[in-house]
Amino acid sequence: MRETFYEVLRRQGISRRSFVKFCSLTAAGLGLSPAMATRIAHALETKPRTPVLWLHGLECTCCSESFIRSGHPLAGDVILSMISLDYDDTIMASAGHQAEAIVEEIVRDYKGNYILACEGNPPLNEDGMYCIIGGKPYLDQLRFAAKDAMAVISWGSCASWGCVQAARPNPTRAVPIHEVITDKPVIKIPGCPPIAEVMTAVITYIVTFGRLPELDRQGRPKMFYSQRVHDKCYRRPHFDAGQFVENWDDEGARKGYCLYKMGCKGPTTYNACSTVRWNGGLSFPIQSGHGCMGCSEDGFWDNGGFYERLTGIQQFGIESNADQIGGSAALVVGAAAAAHAAVSAVKRIRDKGDQQ
Amino acid sequence: MAIIETPNGFSLDNSGQRVVVDPVTRIEGHMRCEVNLDENNVIRNAVSTGTMWRGLEVILKGRDPRDAWAFTQRICGVCTGVHALTSIRAVEDALGIRIPENANSIRNIMELALYAQDHLVHFYHLHALDWVNPVSALQADPNATSEIQKSISPGHPKSSPGYFRDVQNRLKSFVESGQLGPFKNGYWTNPAYLLPPEVNLLAVTHYLEALDFQAEIMKIRTVFGGKDPHPNWLVGGVPCAINVHGEGAVGAINMERLNFVSSVIDRTIDFIDRVYIPDLLAIAGFYKGWMYGGGLASKNVLAYGDLPDAANDYSSGNLLMPPGAIVNGDLGTVHEVDLRDPEQIQEFVPHSWYRYPDQAAGLHPWDGITEPHYELGPNTKGTRTNIEEIDEGAKYSWIKAPRWRGHAMEVGPLARYLVAYASGHEEITEQINYVLRTLDVPVDALFSTLGRTAARGLEAQWCARKMRYFMDKLVANIRAGDSTTANVELWEPKTWPKEARGVGFSEAPRGALAHWIRIRDTKIENYQCVVPTTWNGSPRDNEGNIGAFEAALLDTKVERADEPVEILRTLHSFDPCLACSTHVMSEDGRELARVDVR
Numbered sequence: 001m002r003e004t005f006y007e008v009l010r011r012q013g014i015s016r017r018s019f020v021k022f023c024s025l026t027a028a029g030l031g032l033s034p035a036m037a038t039r040i041a042h043a044l045e046t047k048p049r050t051p052v053l054w055l056h057g058l059e060c061t062c063c064s065e066s067f068i069r070s071g072h073p074l075a076g077d078v079i080l081s082m083i084s085l086d087y088d089d090t091i092m093a094s095a096g097h098q099a100e101a102i103v104e105e106i107v108r109d110y111k112g113n114y115i116l117a118c119e120g121n122p123p124l125n126e127d128g129m130y131c132i133i134g135g136k137p138y139l140d141q142l143r144f145a146a147k148d149a150m151a152v153i154s155w156g157s158c159a160s161w162g163c164v165q166a167a168r169p170n171p172t173r174a175v176p177i178h179e180v181i182t183d184k185p186v187i188k189i190p191g192c193p194p195i196a197e198v199m200t201a202v203i204t205y206i207v208t209f210g211r212l213p214e215l216d217r218q219g220r221p222k223m224f225y226s227q228r229v230h231d232k233c234y235r236r237p238h239f240d241a242g243q244f245v246e247n248w249d250d251e252g253a254r255k256g257y258c259l260y261k262m263g264c265k266g267p268t269t270y271n272a273c274s275t276v277r278w279n280g281g282l283s284f285p286i287q288s289g290h291g292c293m294g295c296s297e298d299g300f301w302d303n304g305g306f307y308e309r310l311t312g313i314q315q316f317g318i319e320s321n322a323d324q325i326g327g328s329a330a331l332v333v334g335a336a337a338a339a340h341a342a343v344s345a346v347k348r349i350r351d352k353g354d355q356q
Numbered sequence: 357m358a359i360i361e362t363p364n365g366f367s368l369d370n371s372g373q374r375v376v377v378d379p380v381t382r383i384e385g386h387m388r389c390e391v392n393l394d395e396n397n398v399i400r401n402a403v404s405t406g407t408m409w410r411g412l413e414v415i416l417k418g419r420d421p422r423d424a425w426a427f428t429q430r431i432c433g434v435c436t437g438v439h440a441l442t443s444i445r446a447v448e449d450a451l452g453i454r455i456p457e458n459a460n461s462i463r464n465i466m467e468l469a470l471y472a473q474d475h476l477v478h479f480y481h482l483h484a485l486d487w488v489n490p491v492s493a494l495q496a497d498p499n500a501t502s503e504i505q506k507s508i509s510p511g512h513p514k515s516s517p518g519y520f521r522d523v524q525n526r527l528k529s530f531v532e533s534g535q536l537g538p539f540k541n542g543y544w545t546n547p548a549y550l551l552p553p554e555v556n557l558l559a560v561t562h563y564l565e566a567l568d569f570q571a572e573i574m575k576i577r578t579v580f581g582g583k584d585p586h587p588n589w590l591v592g593g594v595p596c597a598i599n600v601h602g603e604g605a606v607g608a609i610n611m612e613r614l615n616f617v618s619s620v621i622d623r624t625i626d627f628i629d630r631v632y633i634p635d636l637l638a639i640a641g642f643y644k645g646w647m648y649g650g651g652l653a654s655k656n657v658l659a660y661g662d663l664p665d666a667a668n669d670y671s672s673g674n675l676l677m678p679p680g681a682i683v684n685g686d687l688g689t690v691h692e693v694d695l696r697d698p699e700q701i702q703e704f705v706p707h708s709w710y711r712y713p714d715q716a717a718g719l720h721p722w723d724g725i726t727e728p729h730y731e732l733g734p735n736t737k738g739t740r741t742n743i744e745e746i747d748e749g750a751k752y753s754w755i756k757a758p759r760w761r762g763h764a765m766e767v768g769p770l771a772r773y774l775v776a777y778a779s780g781h782e783e784i785t786e787q788i789n790y791v792l793r794t795l796d797v798p799v800d801a802l803f804s805t806l807g808r809t810a811a812r813g814l815e816a817q818w819c820a821r822k823m824r825y826f827m828d829k830l831v832a833n834i835r836a837g838d839s840t841t842a843n844v845e846l847w848e849p850k851t852w853p854k855e856a857r858g859v860g861f862s863e864a865p866r867g868a869l870a871h872w873i874r875i876r877d878t879k880i881e882n883y884q885c886v887v888p889t890t891w892n893g894s895p896r897d898n899e900g901n902i903g904a905f906e907a908a909l910l911d912t913k914v915e916r917a918d919e920p921v922e923i924l925r926t927l928h929s930f931d932p933c934l935a936c937s938t939h940v941m942s943e944d945g946r947e948l949a950r951v952d953v954r
Contacts, residue, residue, distance in 0.1 A: 049533070049535055051535070056385075056386070058408060058410045059433075059935065060384075060430050060431060060432050060433035060434075060436075060935045061384045061385070061432070061433045061434050061935065062430070062432075062433020062434075062436060062585040062586055063433070064433075065433050065434055065436065065585045066433075066585055068477075068481075068567065068570070068571065069570075069571040069574055069584065069585075070571070071571065074567075074568055074571075075567060075571070076564050076567045076568060079537060079538065080526075080530060080537065080564075083537075084535035084537050085537045085538055086535070086536075086537060086540055088538065089379050089381040089382075089386075090381070090382065090383075090384070090482075091381075091382060091481055091482070091538050092381050092382065092538045092540070093381075093382075093485045093538060093539050093540070093541070093542035093543070094381065094540065094541035094542050094543070095377050095379065095380055095381040095382070095920055095924055096376065096377040096378060096379070096380075096920055098541040098543075098919075099379060099381055099541065100379075101541060102540055102541055123409075123410075126728070126730050127740060127741050128741065129730055129740070129741060130408065130409045130410070130730075130754075131386060131407070131408045131409075132378075132386065132388065132407035132408070132743070133378070133379050133386060133407070134378050134379060135376075135378055135388070135738060135742055135743035135744060136741060136742050136743075137741055138386075163430070164410075164412065164415070164427060164430040165410040165411065165412075165415075167415045167427075168415065169414065169415070171411060171414060171728075172409065172410065172411065174410075192430065192586060193433060193585055193586065195583075196571075235607070247844050247847070248590060248592065248593065248595065248597075248841075248842035248844050248847065249593065249597050249840060249841050249842035249844070253597035253608070254597040254598070254599040254604060254605075254607075254608050254839070255599070255603060255604025255607060255608070256604050256606065256607015256608055257604075257607075273583070278578050278582065278583040278584065279571070279574060279575050279578040279583065279584055280571075280575065282575050282578045282579065282616075283578050283579060283582055283583070284582055284583060285581075285582035285583055285588050286582070287582060287607075288578070288579065288580060288581055288582030288583075288587075288588065288595065288596045289582070289588075289594075289595040289596040289597050289608070290581075290582055290588035290590065290595035290596075293426060293588075295586075301415075301427070305419075305420045305422070305423050306420075306422075306423050306426055307420070307422060307423070
């Protein structure tokens, strides 16, 4: 009988009180009602620590770096108490064949009960030898580890979409992992990197509830990826009011006006940056004066320059979600953005009029 | 085979037992290392292979130079930001764009925050397990650990016996659970580990403290750059506007934000002074006899310099971190380095998986060619997709071999500290002398694996203080009435010349970094990067000179042939970053082969 998460916590000197507090924070972090904290506590009291194999393909390790910046829960607590991070070549003590042996052991001993977390993607050209692990193509390791995984998490835009090495002309033929893992769902947590607290929340969700988060059509957890950055942006009122930054460091920039004219991709980007924000909720790109680059969107490297103004924004309301809009928003051609701004302004005035 | 004497003064013998380490873990990216051991378990031949190839330079072709920073930033997410900074410097150099003083201060603060965090994470989370045995910490007496803590760092508040006992209990439960996580299959019975249990407990405790604290340091970059990893940068300045006085200040860098950054800087200085440096010295004290790993450090080291004091002046007199090259171990002469001179920096490929029209030639980055060519030598054991032993007589790495005036060079914290020491840099000389005195070792002790690790710690300490310097400078400048953060005069591409070329450089945490750009008709025509791990992880060149990793591994005695503790120690002392070193790609990006996916 393997130990439960709660037993591990208790044995590690964490009090019942801290445990309950942790469950409340987790519930809050996931946007769940306080009542759910009890259910999380119950789940953690009865479940063993889940082994996680964290593989690295072609990537820059920004996902791992983001992960260790998680403020709640702290990355150390996730690694030591919530999951059993048995393979992660960025931090593991062992190397070479002792490291490789771990993948084989976990796949054998925890068949169907471990999580595969992938950072980066496999290149297919040159027989896969643009990314070599243990003298063999990374693709081999990925397929082997995926075969018996309970769940597959695709960290970041590399694993989810291809990201920078797959940008035009993609000479290594790097592909998102769902193109080579086709027999089970892949949970995509896109972003370059994804937000730390979103990463730890997804892990927490899976080990807590023992099921995968509800995903949208493209495989992203709805709880974090169903609204656009623009929908919840604190600068949105300036967009609606037609108050824009016209140039870097101008009067508008110093007053925190909307960055749409500076190329902000917030209106076409599905992510939690404007709500969860970054590094413990401290800021996010727009709050620090630079437009959103759309880094959680498929093919964002090839969707025009980062300072080019979006030319196609539909006039959909904030109640629209990613499934309804799909990936088409950025491609719609027209003077829609300006129209969107104008309509918002008109609507605001009209609403005001109605109230009077 | 016979013994080979390399032109750069090393003796190679591959007749003994071959040991393969792949993957080399606790690094960024993917690498492989093979060594030959003689009958006394001493390394007599070393082969380092970069095992990934991703490439960005061709992807950059035809794109907007103002976007290049975002692409190059994705070369590496560990030293996140240094490629972006180097890229905007290259573009600004090409187009003659001058940045405001505030932007210079903010960029320096962001870079210095990375130094502090990256070095801290390297020491505790990538390197420590080469010296520290967490399993042994279970045998420690927490009272004794507490005494040690109080004696080596009286200022650190977390020092009670109860605190260390709690950590020990947590560790005990963790180990007893049988799920060892990152510590699984470690080399915990290897006699190479020399620390007493009490010091192991101290270090494991700080492994956890540092893991929590490092995230705090990077919040500095979140304030100015909006997120971290991969904050935002801007050609011509920084994207964040400053407004400390009037309407809308809450949407800009205001007093609250400045106070926040200031407080993190103070805490960073404290943490490094009270935890990192005392631990470094305590651990080093037990390994003083382990003086392996010097390699190129006592011969050839290189630094480009960084941290411009005043904005827009990249000459050596204005750089707080000094540039220079030292060759043949002559600390009396610091050579000037010119990144534009085609005779100085050149890249070679006879042992790299690339092809040049003339295999023996070296090419300056402005004229660089990168055509991939994966082929294994005739003495390879295994197959094309299952390499058992690599043939270093042929091509054997995805890393090119850069050379400075024909010399293989070591770059990184130790190289920078040696250049600074040789240049008579007062603060750094004082730091080095303090460590030598404390450990009671001669100057030669610097030329070692531990010397590299010590230099990194000292640099983190120095950098944290420089953060304070630039923060004070920023506030003073704002107080003097200058809130400017961007120069937009040349923002619009229509203001640019038809053709331009530039070079940007920096000192990344792992060493000297430079980007070369050519712009034509407002688009990128050519882009080349030569990065720290390309220098350090370099394979052999046309003349047979070995690179820094390979040189440093030679003559090391290993305790157990099947447990690569000593190999990891020395490789980790360089803090390898493979995604950086192997980002290059073909000129035409053509497909070379395909495999069936389904």
